[in-house]
Amino acid sequence: MTTELILFFSLALIAIITGLGLLISKNAIYAALYLVLNFFTIAIFYLLLGGAFIAMAQVSVYAGAIMVLFLFVIMILGAEKLGKSNTVAWQRPVAIILSIILLIEAGYVLFWRTAPVQAAQTLPDGFGGPASIGNVLLNNYLLPFEITSVLLLVAMIGAIVLTHKQKTDKEV
Amino acid sequence: MTTTDLLSVFPLLILILWACLVLLLDVFLKRERLTTILTAIGLVVTLGFSISQNNLNLTGFNNMVVVDNFAVYLNIIFLGSGLLAISLAHDYLKRMGINRGEFYVLLMFSISGMMLMAIAADLIVFFLALELLSIPLYVLAAFARPRVESEEAGMKYFLLGAFSGGFVVYGIALVFGATATTNLSGIAARIAEHQADIPLLTIGAALILVGFSFKVAVVPFQMWTPDVYHGAPSAVTAFMAIGAKAAGFAALMRIFVAALPTLSEQITPIIWVLAALTMIVGNIVAVAQSNIKRMLAYSSIAHAGYILMALVSYGQSSVASVSVSAALFYLLSYAVTNFGAWAVVIAVEKAEGKGLALDDYAGIGRKYPALAAAMAIFMLSFTGVPPTLGFVGKFYLFRAVIDGGYIGLAVIGVLTSLISAFYYLRVVVIMYMRDGEPEVRSEPWLNLTTAFTAIATIVLSIFSAPILQWASQAILSTF
């Protein structure tokens, strides 16, 4: 077993454990922290796979911005824990069994059914660096890039519409 | 960026810029009426540009987008839907006390997402278009906040949308893994060169199918529909029922017909079952509804099933174009009828979610004969009784399905549409045969919409030839 594999498996284990932590932690803040950890491990995977720049982006956007937003909302609402609720009994076991079956199927497809994995390419210099990504992003993927700007604008408008105090409440 | 690139997205560009402009003007002028008018103007202008793209057949942005007649046809449906939605919403928003200018801005952004969906030719663009059309709709569904039903509708729609979005992304990832590209023509080329990993590709395609099935509300991915349609403001629901559905089908048709015809051996049986289930469940459960919005929601599910029938034979290149044009025509007929029906629903609806029970339609036949006649026309069109648009649409659809050799599915379609007669005609029976004291909102734009769609439902069915020809040309240029 090479070091690379050992690294991979230990990171994978962390990723899975933190994922499961998200599933079972009672407190929403812990769940968020597990997820942050998970995102960090994924960022390391990106590095292993030659995506230096997106690894940085992953850390700053996901772990840095999005998760902070999550934590922020949790704190504001004070919604770390939920009260008792009348959950339907069969829902949970069925979901878990379902997931296991899904995993078996996925494993089956990936290990036995797909074509042999292609040998990894040797990567050119600067692959996955800011320059190479920026080059592709602003040439080949200019349209999607522009669309994302609109998307963010729309999300902003939406968030404002949904949260800002109603003027109509007073007027009507 | 070349001129062709610019030309290919020009209407889209106009609409997005216009939306930003309206957003600014709305903030500074605070005149809702002006916002409405400006939005309408923007949509009309965009419509003009869209129509002028007919027969141009452009590709732009390194094959990211394709502007063919298929896209132009759909764009016209989207923009027309937007215009009808505005004329419905204009008075409705005021009555419900939710008259805010952002409604129109979000509507325009959503339409731009749909238009992007229609011209998309790359899976990434499909995904972005899906989000661009959905995110404004989540907000619009919750637009009647702080009414708890509306917020709940928004939340459910959002959860299902985000969840299904996850499937779409994962599906795209697998397709990318199987073919090393996300471009539709690239995928088709890789498959043709036998360089694609077919099992992985199939799973990816299946996941994309699942994701879009949520969006177009196909059984068993339909269960959010009645709740969301019920809770969302009616004007939004009317728009959602057409726009989101048409866009979802546009994506399905484009992806499967253009890129994945070789997978039809595996995919076709799935679509067959989905279509059959959707028609059966949608129509049977609709019988049990006592709320008109929920009934129309189930009816929209059932119609999704009919449209999906057209996709069953997508792999047979000789039939595919006929099927797609049948589906396109059906979308148009469904759009016209559906807006009419929702216009009537809006006319009868009162604030606080009142006036939505079927019983509230008692006595309309006597007191408001014209409105009742219009509603009867819409119900007959939904049922597929001639001479209405619904009939012509079903006729083509069934014919396409039979041509594809799926007689069994056609039989299920016919049988379920007979079941549907039961609940559609019930509305007619209640309107004409039960006594009641209904109060109906009468407002020029609303009445105009009702009258326009009612007349169109009848007249276009008799003179449907030009539209059909247009629909049949709409696809031929794609392939």
Place this chain on the structure above:
Amino acid sequence: MIPTTYYIVLSALLFTIGALGVLIRRNAIIIFMAIELMLNAANLAFVAFTRMYGIIDGQVFVFFVMTVAAAEVAVGLALIVAIFRTKHNIDIDQLNNLKG
């Protein structure tokens, strides 16, 4: 070199965990987090395939997915805040006024 299949299996695993989280958690915020996990799993698959083919496109997709995730989170959290103001609860099981 680690086979790409390993990465894909890991990503499938994470995707399933995410989906399971959406299905069984009651707290709406945690459900959102689970959806984020699903998107990340897809991203991991993208990057793994990028490495396999040696073309940069997959990494670009990750950007788009991240942007979309950010947009979704903004709207979703705004929805949660709005609902919390009306219902003082973000339990998804309590969100069942509309049914039938």
Place this chain on the structure above:
Amino acid sequence: MGIKTLIWLLPLPPLLAFFIIVLFTNRKKALSHTISVGAAFLSWLGSMVVFFFAVQKGAHQLGEHPFASSINWLPLADKWLKIGVMVDPLTAVGLFFVAWTVFMIFIYSIGYQNYGQPKGDHDQKGLPPHGATVIDEQGHKHKVPSIEPMYSRFFAFIGLFAFGMYTLIISDNMLTLFVGWEIMGLCSYLLIGFWYAKPSARAAMIKAFITTRVGDVFMLLGIGALYAFTKTLNFREIFFNEELLHKMATTPSGFFGLSVAGLIGILLFIGTVGKSAQFPLHVWLPDAMEGPTPVSAMIHAATMVSAGVYMVIRMFPLLSAGAQHGELTSPMMAMAFIGAFTALFAASIALAQNDIKRVLAFSTISQLGYMIAALGIGAYVAAIFHLLTHAFFKALLFLGSGSVIHGMEHGIYHVDEDIDPQNMFNMGGLRKKMPITFWTFLAGGLALSGFPIITAGFWSKDEILADAFSNGHWMVFGTLAFAALLTAFYTMRQITLTFLGKPKTRAAGHAQETHWTMTLPLVVLAIFAIGFGWVGIPEQFPLIGGLIPNWLHDFVITTLPHHLGEVGFNWAPLLTSLVVALGGLFLGWYVYKDVPAGAEDPLKKPMGFVYKVLQNKYYFDELYDIIFIKPAIWFSETVSYLWMDRKIIDGILHFIARIAFQLGTIFRDWFDVPVVNGFGDFVGESTKKIGKSLRVVQTGRVQQYMLIALVITVATLFYYLFSVFTP
């Protein structure tokens, strides 16, 4: 204006009348009926002009080059789907009878719905009028009939109905024919349930709707199959294409060893079984008597049921495709069998009915059976002939019975007696009180029984019998002859009980002749009931044969691509029909000639059990109840409740069981509640009930929605991975 334009315009006036009345003149009664009757007149006039031109053009000319005009309607991939109109000889005679009967029924409706009478004291919408109290000059209070509360609506509906019928008749293709067919289905549904506040009317409406729908489904499948095979729906393109017909007759369809033509023929014929109320889908027609009498006349004589027969006559070249030298094709055998059986079966039920309209309803079923049987044995002209004569005399009889009921109601109001105005055992002696109604009804009755020489019914029925006899279809011949005997018997029973003898009740003694708007149509139709037979007297008939040429045969036979010859004359069928007609009439008169007031049916004792069976229509309604409705209830209550309550399996199975339960509930609420408790309750209460039970699946919990969707997805994936993809 050319003749072709005129044909296009024929169906339009009633349609316009419908829209005008519904939208604008709903509140003005006189204006509404003027518009409606005026529209019927315009269509009648147009039809007569078309008919005149058609006859003038000459049979052979018209047969080969009918007046036809079509437009491109819907584009298909490489060509157009055309719709159009066509007047060939069959259409011409069809137009003739439709135009006359429809026009007469429209006029009659004015009187029948009590135009000119005051508003009722307690009348309300959705119920038949109950009479009004008026005070005359001397200050005496009188009770008189009152005007129908939904007068205008009635005229709107029958206008739409007439539109459907005209469309059907002039169609040159199966598609527009089906359009007309469905419009009539819709109208019959609306008109049977016209008095929707009556539970029986609501039940009848649902029954008619569901029963005919069963037939329609098969018919639609037939049309689909026809189109799939021939790529056209135009009649002449199919029938005059020898090669195509031959191909259809010889290509096996893969179902029950039928050829394609056979399969399509049988599917289309099932549509007729539903529409023309043939066994076993006959149950709706007697119940349809719940509608106002002009509706009965319209549906059960002039239009809707005739439409079913018209369709199979139209499709005859297809139905008989592949028949060689007297051999019958499968659809023809089915028709001969079902037609003959229905003729006898319905006639026997009619023997024991006491309601004047019900007797006629079963008689209609029986007579339609004649036509179907005639077509089944290849007697094409005879079937058309009987369709025409029957339309006239059955419209006459129904309108006459309506007139009788009206007269009786008048008497009932006068003496304030509480009796059923439709029960024949309450009548008697109306001959003197209502002379016009009597003489016209007698004419119709004699025509129905086939009274020799002078009535139209004799000629058409005789031709069917002669055809059956000379082609050696003994079973059909015997069955139909026996049915003819029963027909004559129950007709005379009806006439005797109603008009002859002494009044059996005081009300009958004070019955009064009805308004001229009602009697005028009776007289007109009576003339046709007597005289229309003269157009089809066989050439070789003794004494009078050949005095008038057999115009009808020569005319309509040119509709077919291969002209059939006239059958030779034979004394045996003639004598048979003389004996059964006269014998039946005599027996009917003899048995019922002096039934005293309040007495039971004299046949009840001697026939005992059989009579009871007949009176209950062979218990068919009960049978359907047991076969279809009860099991659905049983299933839902027993199976589902057991599963539900005992909670054998929790989790997913629990969930599946609930779905089963809901399906059961849906069935129960669909069949039981609407049919038994009526439509109104169905709409209100049961909808909520089903809705409630369905809430179990649609819990409102968004995670369950996802879960259910994913369970199905993963299961599908599983199936695919391990079955489809196996290496």
